[in-house]
Amino acid sequence: MAKTTQNNVDEDELRRMKLEVALEVKSLRRIISAYLNYPEAAEEDVRRNERSFQKLPQAHKELLSHLPSKFQKLRWCILKNSFFIFEMLKAFEPPLDMSQDIDLCEKECQRNVQNNSVFTGETTLGSCRLLSADGRGVSHCIADAVNPVNVIHNAPKEMSLHQYDVLNVGSCSVGERKENEFCPTDGSAFSSTCCNGNVISSTPDWLDPSLQLHVPLVDVDKVRCIIRNIVRDWAAEGEKERDQCYKPILEALHNLFPHRNEESPPCCLVPGAGLGRLALEISRIGFICQGNEFSYYMMICSSFILNHTQTSEEWTIYPWIHSNSNSLSDSDQFRPISIPDVHPASAGTTEGFSMCGGDFVEVYSDPSQIGAWDSVVTCFFLDTAHNIVEYIEIISRILKEGAVRR
Helix, strand or coil, X not given: CHHHHXXXXXXXXXXXXXXXXXXXXXXXXXXXXXXXXXXXXXXXHHHHHHHHHHCCCHHHHHHCCCHHHHHHHHHHHHHHHHHHHHHHHHHCCXXXXXXXCCHHHHHHHHHHHHCCCCCCCCCCCCEEEEECXXXXXXXXXXXXXCCCCCCCCCCCEEEXXXXXXXCCCCCCCHHHCCCCCCCCCCCCCCCCECCCCCECCCCCHHHCHHHCCCCCHHHHHHHHXXXXXXXXXXXXXXXXXXXXXXXXXXXXHHXXXXXXXXXXXXXXXXXXXXXXXXXXHHHHCCCEEEEEECCHHHHHHHHHHHHHCCCCCCEEECCCCCCCCCCCCHHHHCCCEEECCCCHHHCCCCCCCEEEECCHHHXXXXXXHCCCEEEECCCCCHXXXXXXXXXXXXXXXXXXXXXXXX
C-alpha cells in the first residue's frame, strides 16, 4: 500500500515538473512571438492610416500631400527596428527546448478542472547562464515567472555558455541617405539581407515560424515599450534622465564605501534592474554587482546589449515612430537613436558583474542569500511589490550586518 502511494506521489511530481516546463516554454514562446510580431503589427498601423487617408476628400488629400511619403518613411523605420529585434533574438539562447509540446498545458488545465485541482503561486526558470562578452564573465541568469503553478524555487546556479556568434553587419540610417530615398519596404529581402545589402547572420531553429504563437496587441505594445526604454538606459539622449535617477545613487554608494578594496570589492544587488544600465554603472565604480530582473522582455534585450554589442553606437533604432503625440514635426518623430552610447565590454566593469532573472522574492528568499550583500539598490523597484513588507523583510535578511539599502 505504501509503495503504491509512493508511486502515485512520484507520478504526480513528474507530471507537475512536465507541466512546469511546458508552461515555461509556452510563456517564453509568447514573449518571443510578441517580438516577432512587431513588424506586422506596426505595418497594420500604417495600413490603417493609409485607409483613413484614402477616405479623405480630394481637396483634403492635396492639403496633406506629404502623408504618403511619411507612410513610406514609417515603413523604412519599422524595417530598421525589426532588423535590430531579429538580430537580438538570434543572439538569445533559450534555456529550454523551444520545440517541446506545449499542448500539455491545456490538457493539464482541463484535467485539473475535472479534478477540482488548481495550482497556486508562480514558477520561474532556474537556469543561470554565463554569457561572456569580453572573456571576463558578464553573466545572465535566465529565469522568468510565467503561469500559476506551485513550485519551490532553487537559487540559480551558473553554468558556462559560449557566446552566440553574431555578425557585425554595420548599419544604415536615414541621415546617410538622400531625402525621400529609402530601402524597399515590402520586407521581401529582409530575411537574408539588411537594407544596405549586408548579410544577416543565420536564424536558429527555435525561431522557426511553426513555433510562433498568435499574441494579442498588448504583448506587442510591450515590445514598443522596450524600444523606448532603450533610449533611457543606452542612448546619449537618455543621459540627462540617467543623471537624475542614477547619479545620486552612485554618489551615495561612493560615499558609503569610500575605501573599496579591489581584491575584495563590496557586493551590490540591484533588483528590478530592467535593461541593466544602473547595474553596469555600479560595477564600473568598483562593486561586484548583480542585477535582478523579472521580465523576459527586458532580459532578452539587456543580454543582447551587454554581451553581443561589438562597439558603441552599433545599432540605430527609431523609438518614436509609433506615436504622433508630443512631436513638433515629422523630423522629431523620425529621429534616429544610436545605441549603445558606451560599449559594455569596454566599460571597465568589476569582475563578477551579472544579471540574474526571476522573481525577487523566490530567488532571494533562498537561505544562501542570507547576509550575502553589502548594499541593495532599489531604483524603480519597491513600487512593483504586491506586498512591500515582504520585500523589506527579504532585503533586511540578505544584507550583511551594517550594510545599506539605497
